[in-house]
Amino acid sequence: MTQPLRIYLAGPEVFLPEAKEMGEKKKALCLKYGFMGKFPLDNELILDDKPHENGLKISRANEELIDGCQLVIANITPFRGPSADAGTIFEIGYACARGLPVFAYSNTKVLFTERTVSYFGLSRDPATGVIRDHHHMNVENFTMVENLMIDGGIEASKGKIFRINVPEDELYTNLKGFKACLNAAYKLFAKP
Amino acid sequence: MTQPLRIYLAGPEVFLPEAKEMGEKKKALCLKYGFMGKFPLDNELILDDKPHENGLKISRANEELIDGCQLVIANITPFRGPSADAGTIFEIGYACARGLPVFAYSNTKVLFTERTVSYFGLSRDPATGVIRDHHHMNVENFTMVENLMIDGGIEASKGKIFRINVPEDELYTNLKGFKACLNAAYKLFAKP
Numbered sequence: 245m246t247q248p249l250r251i252y253l254a255g256p257e258v259f260l261p262e263a264k265e266m267g268e269k270k271k272a273l274c275l276k277y278g279f280m281g282k283f284p285l286d287n288e289l290i291l292d293d294k295p296h297e298n299g300l301k302i303s304r305a306n307e308e309l310i311d312g313c314q315l316v317i318a319n320i321t322p323f324r325g326p327s328a329d330a331g332t333i334f335e336i337g338y339a340c341a342r343g344l345p346v347f348a349y350s351n352t353k354v355l356f357t358e359r360t361v362s363y364f365g366l367s368r369d370p371a372t373g374v375i376r377d378h379h380h381m382n383v384e385n386f387t388m389v390e391n392l393m394i395d396g397g398i399e400a401s402k403g404k405i406f407r408i409n410v411p412e413d414e415l416y417t418n419l420k421g422f423k424a425c426l427n428a429a430y431k432l433f434a435k436p
Numbered sequence: 437m438t439q440p441l442r443i444y445l446a447g448p449e450v451f452l453p454e455a456k457e458m459g460e461k462k463k464a465l466c467l468k469y470g471f472m473g474k475f476p477l478d479n480e481l482i483l484d485d486k487p488h489e490n491g492l493k494i495s496r497a498n499e500e501l502i503d504g505c506q507l508v509i510a511n512i513t514p515f516r517g518p519s520a521d522a523g524t525i526f527e528i529g530y531a532c533a534r535g536l537p538v539f540a541y542s543n544t545k546v547l548f549t550e551r552t553v554s555y556f557g558l559s560r561d562p563a564t565g566v567i568r569d570h571h572h573m574n575v576e577n578f579t580m581v582e583n584l585m586i587d588g589g590i591e592a593s594k595g596k597i598f599r600i601n602v603p604e605d606e607l608y609t610n611l612k613g614f615k616a617c618l619n620a621a622y623k624l625f626a627k628p
Contacts, residue, residue: 259573327517330583337532340499381453
């Protein structure tokens with residue numbers, strides 16, 4: 245009997261008021277595809293009153309959780325700015341280096357450059373075509389969903405990024421993109 | 437004759453108008469400590485008029501550059517929001533999974549939670565002590581420099597994070613924190 249493949253469920257859902265419930269929803273969807281989902285809050289850690297030590301424990305436990313998985317599905321919906329959640333980005337890089345396929349979804353179809361331009365009210369220099377931010381730093385323009393290391397890492401991992409538009413009040417809860425990732429992961433691993 | 441240890445130089449400097457000059461400055465400082473610095477723009481890539489393909493090429497070349505290094509020094513100064521540059525965060529995760537020690541510096545002493553609170557004008561619930569953002573999502577509070585995956589990953593890698601305050605107009609160019617990283621890296625590798 246073969247063990248189900250384990251998927252690390254990366255994303256900012258851990259910060260939702262109903263984080264655990266969202267984890268359970270995602271894990272139930274994984275099961276429908278024959279996968280076993282692993283959610284960061286599954287770790288049962290003994291935390292005390294030292295916040296820094298607790299943070300280190302959670303980080304270590306999450307890394308170990310990824311190490312025990314065969315793939316990652318990451319929610320890269322923009323979080324507190326034009327980019328995805330910092331912890332999620334770290335985990336994508338970590339998983340790519342570990343050789344795990346990473347599938348990702350973003351709950352907006354707007355690409356990275358356009359998000360950055362609109363978030364900060366920037367404009368393109370009509371003469372050079374270059375976009376600079378308020379620190380005169382160049383805004384990369386590679387028609388990508390995220391910073392090129394993320395799109396490139398995911399592509400090289402044999403994963404894929406899905407973008408969909410969702411209603412504003414479902415930005416961090418809509419699971420249509422997550423299902424698209426599950427479907428693609430299922431196809432990747434079902435290949436003979 | 438031993439080869440000098442190679443350091444991947446991660447950070448948002450690649451977006452500076454004078455990016456190449458900054459890379460040369462950092463590489464010169466590495467040499468003073470007997471290290472060889474590798475800057476993303478060192479890659480000599482043949483790019484054409486397909487932005488997406490170009491982005492993938494750069495990503496692949498940067499991953500290979502990290503693979504050829506023995507450690508990483510990352511500039512995690514907040515970039516376009518409370519968190520570090522997305523590409524830099526990916527590279528830290530990637531390097532941690534590859535087992536490379538990662539040293540990092542931030543050109544502000546303000547910690548992650550306080551940066552997030554002040555950037556978005558949030559406040560702590562006086563009854564529960566919990567901080568929520570405008571999407572009601574929890575703001576993590578672990579007295580860390582960044583999201584806990586970054587602080588935790590760096591700590592586990594045997595690296596270290598340095599924080600210093602710099603004048604506003606030197607936010608992305610001041611190299612005092614970079615030198616602190618070099619010094620710490622030197623000590624780590626000089627250990628008998």
